[in-house]
Amino acid sequence: MTAPVGSTSRAPASPAPEPPSEKLGAFTGPDLPDIDGLRTCVHCGICLPQCPTYQVLGEEMDSPRGRLYLMRAAAEGRLAITDTFTRHLDLCLGCRACETACPSGVPFGRLLEATRGQIERRGRPLRQRALASMLFGLLPHPSRIGPMLRLLELYQRSGLGALVRASGILRALPRVAAMERLLPPVPRGARLPALIPALGARRGRVGLLSGCVQRFVYPRVNAQTASLLSLAGYDVVVPPDQGCCGALHLHGGRLREFRALARALAGRFPDDLDYVVTNAAGCGSAMKEYGHWLPEDGRVRALAGKTRDVTELLVDAELPLGPIEAVATYHDACHLVHGQKIRREPRALLGRIPGLRLVDLPESELCCGSAGVYNLLEPDMADRLLERKVSNIAATGATLLVAGNPGCLLQIAKGCKARGLGIETVHPVELLARAVRS
Numbered sequence: 209m210t211a212p213v214g215s216t217s218r219a220p221a222s223p224a225p226e227p228p229s230e231k232l233g234a235f236t237g238p239d240l241p242d243i244d245g246l247r248t249c250v251h252c253g254i255c256l257p258q259c260p261t262y263q264v265l266g267e268e269m270d271s272p273r274g275r276l277y278l279m280r281a282a283a284e285g286r287l288a289i290t291d292t293f294t295r296h297l298d299l300c301l302g303c304r305a306c307e308t309a310c311p312s313g314v315p316f317g318r319l320l321e322a323t324r325g326q327i328e329r330r331g332r333p334l335r336q337r338a339l340a341s342m343l344f345g346l347l348p349h350p351s352r353i354g355p356m357l358r359l360l361e362l363y364q365r366s367g368l369g370a371l372v373r374a375s376g377i378l379r380a381l382p383r384v385a386a387m388e389r390l391l392p393p394v395p396r397g398a399r400l401p402a403l404i405p406a407l408g409a410r411r412g413r414v415g416l417l418s419g420c421v422q423r424f425v426y427p428r429v430n431a432q433t434a435s436l437l438s439l440a441g442y443d444v445v446v447p448p449d450q451g452c453c454g455a456l457h458l459h460g461g462r463l464r465e466f467r468a469l470a471r472a473l474a475g476r477f478p479d480d481l482d483y484v485v486t487n488a489a490g491c492g493s494a495m496k497e498y499g500h501w502l503p504e505d506g507r508v509r510a511l512a513g514k515t516r517d518v519t520e521l522l523v524d525a526e527l528p529l530g531p532i533e534a535v536a537t538y539h540d541a542c543h544l545v546h547g548q549k550i551r552r553e554p555r556a557l558l559g560r561i562p563g564l565r566l567v568d569l570p571e572s573e574l575c576c577g578s579a580g581v582y583n584l585l586e587p588d589m590a591d592r593l594l595e596r597k598v599s600n601i602a603a604t605g606a607t608l609l610v611a612g613n614p615g616c617l618l619q620i621a622k623g624c625k626a627r628g629l630g631i632e633t634v635h636p637v638e639l640l641a642r643a644v645r646s
């Protein structure tokens with residue numbers, strides 16, 4: 209194998225020292241929100257109907273325009289970073305539906321992430337810090353998730369889970385209850401080999417991001433992604449020691465840790481790859497943004513330029529697909545549709561499966577409430593959005609719900625189960641893999 213990009217940078221991900229401080233109103237550097245971006249908003253309100261939190265709450269300050277007003281007021285020194293300011297920004301899903309809708313090109317996602325960085329620097333109350341420490345101490349670390357899932361398996365199989373639920377204790381702990389409800393049955397997945405060779409005519413060589421949640425919760429999706437890419441003519445390289453892409457840190461404003469993780473990840477992939485493929489919308493969206501946050505790092509920029517969602521590559525491939533007789537509907541994961549502007553490719557791929565009838569999902573681009581760890585931090589809003597999503601899915605009459613992000617699949621599966629709907633939630637590659645004629 210060719211030497212990994214950044215093979216000299218094998219030190220564990222650790223925060224780099226921050227550059228000298230600057231000031232912008234209530235904000236201090238580094239990573240100041242871009243004042244020109246904030247001033248691009250012309251307050252037209254076109255984004256409001258597309259904003260999930262505005263749809264639920266009807267509050268101007270929980271709309272994109274309201275949040276931009278708050279960010280700009282803080283940047284211009286007219287407002288301090290108060291608890292109220294923080295609350296309106298915490299309630300934002302970071303779904304970027306407002307970015308898609310905005311005719312003025314306001315870069316809402318980057319402004320939000322930079323502002324969240326400011327909020328994190330200001331510090332949070334002890335209870336919030338403890339929860340964040342738990343989530344960020346676990347989720348981005350594959351070496352910790354594995355043992356935790358084995359414990360979870362014990363919890364599920366021993367009947368302890370049923371006892372805890374029946375005891376009513378979770379009613380007093382809403383965030384723990386949100387985590388408990390989200391837990392899927394723990395699958396057993398074999399580790400992928402470091403190289404899966406291309407079958408048939410060779411098209412190129414790609415790396416596969418395992419993802420720190422995906423590799424444990426949906427290992428079959430990774431295995432099927434590798435098989436389909438191999439079938440499409442790609443050698444698939446799966447670096448065994450790859451870590452987290454940092455997406456959750458970026459969306460949570462933990463920018464120093466995000467940068468350290470991005471650098472470490474770039475060091476794990478060989479430099480002769482044509483593409484690096486993800487099957488998780490949140491990871492792909494963050495990786496494609498690497499260049500904005502680390503413009504001085506050539507390896508990280510190169511990784512960003514090579515990142516593709518799996519559907520972007522498979523859409524051009526010849527796959528021998530047999531029939532699946534079923535009705536399916538497709539949910540647009542926010543970080544695929546708004547973060548990466550990918551709408552056509554997954555639908556085109558599903559449309560090629562003979563017998564599969566794809567019906568439109570009303571409000572398919574409206575967030576399901578998952579949004580990284582949002583459903584764990586803000587379970588009430590997440591549940592309200594999930595209720596709406598599940599009602600829309602039920603109205604289609606589909607028996608298959610397809611989405612290209614593990615967080616959405618977990619969230620929607622939870623909602624369908626709670627409603628007693630016999631709907632299977634699947635990643636697009638799962639359906640394609642089922643359809644492939646052996």
Ligand code: SF4
Nearest residue numbers: 259300301303304306
């Ligand atoms: S990112 Fe989503 S939730 Fe946040 S303001 Fe934009 S549309 Fe609303």
Ligand code: SF4
Nearest residue numbers: 249250252253255310
């Ligand atoms: S963010 Fe864009 S769409 Fe929304 S109010 Fe501002 S200019 Fe209008």
